[in-house]
Amino acid sequence: MTSDIASLKDIASQVRRDIVRQTHQASSGHPGGSLGCTDFLTVLYFKIMKHDPSFNMEGHGEDLFFLSNGHISPLWYSILARSGYFPIKELSTFRKINSRLQGHPSPHEGIPGVRIASGSLGQGISVGIGAALSKKLNNDDRHVFVLTGDGELQEGQIWEAAMFAAHHKVDNLIVTIDWNGQQIDGPNDKVISLGNLHGKWESFGWDVLEMNGHDYDDIIETIELARSKKGQSKPVAILMKTAMGKGVDFMEGTHHWHGIAPNAEQTENALSQLTETLGDYK
Amino acid sequence: MIENINYTEKKSTRDGFGAAMTELGRENPRVVALCADLVGSLKIQKFIDENPERFFQVGVAEANMMGIAAGLATTGKIPFTSTFANFSTGRVYDQIRQSIAYSEKNVKICASHAGLTLGEDGATHQILEDVGMMKMLPGMCVINPADYNQTKAATKAIADYLGPVYLRFGRPNWPVFLPEGNFEIGKAIVMNEGSDLTIVATGHLLWYAVEAAKELEKSGVSVDLINIHTIKPLDEPAILNSVKKTGRCVVAEEHQRFGGLGESIASLLAEKFPAPMAFVAVNDSFGESGKPDELLEKYGLTAKDIVQKSNSLLDK
Numbered sequence: 321m322t323s324d325i326a327s328l329k330d331i332a333s334q335v336r337r338d339i340v341r342q343t344h345q346a347s348s349g350h351p352g353g354s355l356g357c358t359d360f361l362t363v364l365y366f367k368i369m370k371h372d373p374s375f376n377m378e379g380h381g382e383d384l385f386f387l388s389n390g391h392i393s394p395l396w397y398s399i400l401a402r403s404g405y406f407p408i409k410e411l412s413t414f415r416k417i418n419s420r421l422q423g424h425p426s427p428h429e430g431i432p433g434v435r436i437a438s439g440s441l442g443q444g445i446s447v448g449i450g451a452a453l454s455k456k457l458n459n460d461d462r463h464v465f466v467l468t469g470d471g472e473l474q475e476g477q478i479w480e481a482a483m484f485a486a487h488h489k490v491d492n493l494i495v496t497i498d499w500n501g502q503q504i505d506g507p508n509d510k511v512i513s514l515g516n517l518h519g520k521w522e523s524f525g526w527d528v529l530e531m532n533g534h535d536y537d538d539i540i541e542t543i544e545l546a547r548s549k550k551g552q553s554k555p556v557a558i559l560m561k562t563a564m565g566k567g568v569d570f571m572e573g574t575h576h577w578h579g580i581a582p583n584a585e586q587t588e589n590a591l592s593q594l595t596e597t598l599g600d601y602k
Numbered sequence: 603m604i605e606n607i608n609y610t611e612k613k614s615t616r617d618g619f620g621a622a623m624t625e626l627g628r629e630n631p632r633v634v635a636l637c638a639d640l641v642g643s644l645k646i647q648k649f650i651d652e653n654p655e656r657f658f659q660v661g662v663a664e665a666n667m668m669g670i671a672a673g674l675a676t677t678g679k680i681p682f683t684s685t686f687a688n689f690s691t692g693r694v695y696d697q698i699r700q701s702i703a704y705s706e707k708n709v710k711i712c713a714s715h716a717g718l719t720l721g722e723d724g725a726t727h728q729i730l731e732d733v734g735m736m737k738m739l740p741g742m743c744v745i746n747p748a749d750y751n752q753t754k755a756a757t758k759a760i761a762d763y764l765g766p767v768y769l770r771f772g773r774p775n776w777p778v779f780l781p782e783g784n785f786e787i788g789k790a791i792v793m794n795e796g797s798d799l800t801i802v803a804t805g806h807l808l809w810y811a812v813e814a815a816k817e818l819e820k821s822g823v824s825v826d827l828i829n830i831h832t833i834k835p836l837d838e839p840a841i842l843n844s845v846k847k848t849g850r851c852v853v854a855e856e857h858q859r860f861g862g863l864g865e866s867i868a869s870l871l872a873e874k875f876p877a878p879m880a881f882v883a884v885n886d887s888f889g890e891s892g893k894p895d896e897l898l899e900k901y902g903l904t905a906k907d908i909v910q911k912s913n914s915l916l917d918k
Contacts (some may be wrong), residue, residue, distance in 0.1 A: 446672070
């Protein structure tokens with residue numbers, strides 16, 4: 321496990337470099353949430369999920385992942401590229417004209433690994449439910465994973481989906497909420513308080529777990545526990561505590577870096593804090 | 603010949619949808635249905651009885667329904683969403699735009715109770731803007747069938763079509779006057795050939811266009827009558843061929859003039875063959891409560907209105 325985690329951390333360090341470099345080169349994008357979810361998504365793609373980088377849209381027999389908070393696209397693109405879905409050098413096209421790497425992810429340009437467009441918030445859990453229902457109809461015992469932001473929980477559709485998944489016992493669905501407490505205009509508690517998040521999901525009929533989104537042992541154990549709950553007739557929500565901007569000291573823990581790209585000097589500073597483990601894309 | 607087009611019974615277009623869903627349930631295991639608490643109104647109980655595992659009741663949560671449909675389509679199912687037209691479009695426009703249209707998902711958005719003929723429930727439910735919203739979405743196919751038989755055939759045809767579709771139908775019992783059988787998406791149907799005037803109609807108003815054409819023919823006007831059931835993609839050659847022959851065009855639809863079929867045809871003709879036009883449509887107004895025939899009369903959507911606008915065009 322220890323060496324396993326060491327190699328996952330190496331991947332995450334490279335992914336964080338990719339995030340910083342992509343957003344800097346595009347002079348736009350969302351580094352904060354991307355850095356905050358890096359450890360989780362690294363574990364999910366490189367440790368947990370059964371998935372095939374040769375990419376088939378329908379994904380029968382595979383675990384599926386849907387990103388609801390589409391703005392953390394530089395993270396997902398890096399994870400997909402580093403998993404072999406498309407050439408790593410393509411990361412240099414992020415947010416540029418004629419690119420498959422749109423500002424917010426979409427299958428419209430045919431980028432492998434992306435199954436649905438997201439960006440307009442609150443829609444990913446519904447989509448994940450649809451995929452999970454398909455898997456049940458097909459007797460496919462793999463899971464559907466969805467990642468959402470926390471500010472995103474202010475969208476009403478989230479709670480429509482929450483009600484549906486509990487009523488229809490969609491227990492092959494695991495929704496992780498990036499609970500960094502921050503959104504564009506400031507802390508959740510100043511914008512619109514999320515209140516008792518654990519109690520909210522529980523009262524909607526979900527099994528609710530919590531984890532530290534930067535503790536690899538905790539992430540692995542919690543997702544494994546969530547997976548083991550299939551067959552118990554309840555969807556699972558994981559409240560994942562993270563720090564926005566994790567891994568770059570001047571970006572960490574503040575909403576300031578939600579949607580701002582680092583300049584050249586800031587990029588140099590950020591990269592000096594992140595070891596190049598797998599080789600930067602050219 | 604137009605005088606031979608008649609009806610022997612009235613049935614609702616939504617019943618045509620329901621009947622087709624029953625057949626699709628038996629014929630195509632990839633077809634799944636979703637409904638937002640309007641099973642009785644959408645006439646899909648038989649599909650549900652025969653395929654309970656392929657039906658998903660979503661409750662009064664249309665946004666979630668569109669997202670779930672997108673997820674089902676992603677993984678190879680052919681989802682048919684069903685609710686009223688108002689809740690199938692404006693209420694969930696962003697979900698359709700992002701999760702279905704932009705994501706290129708094979709979702710069939712099936713919308714009943716469109717237009718004024720919904721009747722007594724009034725303007726909150728009488729959507730007259732839905733065609734405009736849906737036709738603006740890149741890649742969205744928009745179909746508005748005219749009677750029970752055409753709705754049934756269209757419902758079956760869209761299951762075999764790969765891509766998002768908006769299928770619009772209605773509530774009232776309405777003349778059944780079109781033959782049963784095949785439906786070709788995007789292919790106009792010439793109902794009568796003539797040389798003086800083109801009348802194009804879609805949806806419920808096709809029957810009134812037939813009645814109007816009969817009256818005009820009696821008074822010596824030779825009418826080219828075209829049924830456009832597929833508003834997008836529009837059968838441009840069929841319209842251009844007709845208007846090149848007649849030089850004028852009346853468009854009849856149970857929809858706002860802005861954003862409707864008439865606007866699509868005006869845009870086509872403006873570019874390819876400018877010709878005088880008249881529009882039988884709702885003119886920038888909401889509807890109200892009332893009986894369907896009372897409403898169609900008050901808002902100027904009857905056979906009489908089609909005749910009147912045709913005559914005024916012929917005078918030009």
